Amino acid sequence: MTNKDNTRFAKLSGDLWANAKFQMFAATNPHAAIIWVTALSYSADRYTDGYFDTFTAMRMFAATQDDLDALVEAGLLDLTEDGMYHIHDYEQYQLSKAAIDDISAKRSAAGKQGGRPKNIANTSEKTNQKANEKQNKSKTKAKRKQTKSKINQTQSKVKAKKS
Structure with missing residues (x-):
C-alpha cells in the first residue's frame, strides 16, 4: 500500500502486542522480534513479497544467525529450499507486488479518465x-x-x- 507521497506501508495487526505467541517470543528473543518487524517493513518497501536473503537480514536488519534461527523455529520465518527467508503467511496479510501493480494500473487508468x-x-x-x-x-x-x-x-x- 502507498499513500500520496508514495510511502509504502505494511499491515501489522493492532493486537500484535497482545498475541501470546508473539509476547513469549519477544520476551525471550527481543532483538529477533524487532528483526521480524523490520523484515515486514523492508518487504513492503522493496516489493519482495516477503522474501529476503541472509546478507540482507544481517547487513540491513542487523540480524544475527541466532535471530534468524529463532524466527524460523518460532514459525515467523520460513527458510526456502534456495536459502532465502520468507515471512510466514506474508501473502495472506500483505499485498503482493502483482496486486500493487494491478491497483496502480487501475488507478492510473482511472486518473487518465479525468472525471x-x-x-x-x-x-x-x-x-x-x-x-x-x-x-x-x-x-x-x-x-x-x-x-x-x-x-x-x-x-x-x-x-x-x-x-
Missing part, C-alpha cells in the same frame, strides 16, 4: 458528431453568405458598366 463518464468512447463520439454537424451548418451558412455577397458585387459591377 469523464465511463462510456467515454460513445460519449466522445456523439459529442464530436454533434460538434461537426454544428460546424458544418455554420460553414454552409458562411459559404452561402459569401456567395450572395459575390453575386451582389458582380451584379453591382454589371449595373455600373451599363450605366
Whole structure:
C-alpha cells in the first residue's frame, strides 16, 4: 500500500502486542522480534513479497544467525529450499507486488479518465458528431453568405458598366 507521497506501508495487526505467541517470543528473543518487524517493513518497501536473503537480514536488519534461527523455529520465518527467508503467511496479510501493480494500473487508468463518464468512447463520439454537424451548418451558412455577397458585387459591377 502507498499513500500520496508514495510511502509504502505494511499491515501489522493492532493486537500484535497482545498475541501470546508473539509476547513469549519477544520476551525471550527481543532483538529477533524487532528483526521480524523490520523484515515486514523492508518487504513492503522493496516489493519482495516477503522474501529476503541472509546478507540482507544481517547487513540491513542487523540480524544475527541466532535471530534468524529463532524466527524460523518460532514459525515467523520460513527458510526456502534456495536459502532465502520468507515471512510466514506474508501473502495472506500483505499485498503482493502483482496486486500493487494491478491497483496502480487501475488507478492510473482511472486518473487518465479525468472525471469523464465511463462510456467515454460513445460519449466522445456523439459529442464530436454533434460538434461537426454544428460546424458544418455554420460553414454552409458562411459559404452561402459569401456567395450572395459575390453575386451582389458582380451584379453591382454589371449595373455600373451599363450605366
